[in-house]
Amino acid sequence: MREQPKRRFLDPNILAKIANMELISKFVVEGFISGLHKSPYHGFSVEFAQYRPYMPGDELRYVDWKAFARTDRYYVKQFEEETNLSCYLLLDTSGSMGYKSDGLTKLEYSSYLTASLAYFMIRQRDAVGFVHFDESVNEFFPAKGSTAHLHDILVALEKIEPGTQSSIAEPLHRIADRLSKRGLVILLSDLYDRYTERPIDEVAETVMNGLSHLRYDGHEVVVFNVFDHQEVDFKLERLVRFVDMETNEEIVTRPEIIRSGYLAQIKEFTSKMESECSMKAIDYNIIDTSTPLELALLSYLAKREGLM
Numbered sequence: 001m002r003e004q005p006k007r008r009f010l011d012p013n014i015l016a017k018i019a020n021m022e023l024i025s026k027f028v029v030e031g032f033i034s035g036l037h038k039s040p041y042h043g044f045s046v047e048f049a050q051y052r053p054y055m056p057g058d059e060l061r062y063v064d065w066k067a068f069a070r071t072d073r074y075y076v077k078q079f080e081e082e083t084n085l086s087c088y089l090l091l092d093t094s095g096s097m098g099y100k101s102d103g104l105t106k107l108e109y110s111s112y113l114t115a116s117l118a119y120f121m122i123r124q125r126d127a128v129g130f131v132h133f134d135e136s137v138n139e140f141f142p143a144k145g146s147t148a149h150l151h152d153i154l155v156a157l158e159k160i161e162p163g164t165q166s167s168i169a170e171p172l173h174r175i176a177d178r179l180s181k182r183g184l185v186i187l188l189s190d191l192y193d194r195y196t197e198r199p200i201d202e203v204a205e206t207v208m209n210g211l212s213h214l215r216y217d218g219h220e221v222v223v224f225n226v227f228d229h230q231e232v233d234f235k236l237e238r239l240v241r242f243v244d245m246e247t248n249e250e251i252v253t254r255p256e257i258i259r260s261g262y263l264a265q266i267k268e269f270t271s272k273m274e275s276e277c278s279m280k281a282i283d284y285n286i287i288d289t290s291t292p293l294e295l296a297l298l299s300y301l302a303k304r305e306g307l308m
Contacts, residue, residue: 086183172210
């Protein structure tokens with residue numbers, strides 16, 4: 001029998017069997033970095049996290065000549081207190097993020113991704129800030145680069161539960177007002193807004209209003225629009241009771257009656273967001289709970305490379 005090829009990426013649902021957030025993040029990131037060195041993406045600068053490019057005025061005694069011999073570029077040793085980039089992770093913890101069809105909820109998946117990003121950022125000597133919100137800002141961690149700070153973020157992530165209704169723009173405005181240093185902002189959210197019954201253009205405009213504030217303040221912005229895989233393909237059978245996880249409103253219907261209209265609305269919203277984000281130079285990514293976390297890490301790393 002022919003040997004089956006090994007999976008290149010890790011199934012996110014496997015992570016649910018690991019209880020500790022720190023172990024999850026380490027497991028994902030170390031595997032991701034190992035894979036980078038064996039992939040077409042090996043040019044990304046993960047191995048020089050302890051260095052930074054030489055700048056005029058730097059003392060020559062801090063130049064790493066071994067790194068120069070390998071790369072033909074000048075690098076200086078990075079000191080413990082130095083960081084490369086300030087990054088802020090914004091996690092939507094509203095009620096709709098608690099949805100799952102099977103496997104992980106959107107919030108569990110997004111928490112694992114947030115933990116992995118935070119771990120990776122600290123490993124890269126980036127300063128990491130973390131905020132979680134629903135209709136208001138619930139907890140705010142300023143950007144720092146220490147492992148103790150990472151531990152505090154991971155502990156907070158382990159305690160998070162789905163909250164109340166969401167209103168994306170309002171907390172984003174409050175968060176933007178508190179970010180004192182320009183950096184990279186990553187939003188993880190299903191972008192479900194409590195005003196979703198409005199026309200899609202208006203809902204997208206509301207979300208973009210908050211994101212535009214961050215761009216106006218000089219931040220680079222990456223959005224991960226998180227869906228459950230069933231929200232994307234809507235492959236349901238028989239009579240189904242649908243319950244809004246934020247308002248508790250219910251409808252009972254056959255999926256085939258509403259499938260085409262529902263999928264058309266999802267397509268319209270994501271296309272509108274993609275277009276609006278493109279005009280604002282915001283990276284917009286659609287992911288679902290079956291997407292390997294490594295692919296999301298790669299999106300972050302590509303963005304980071306463009307900023308350094």
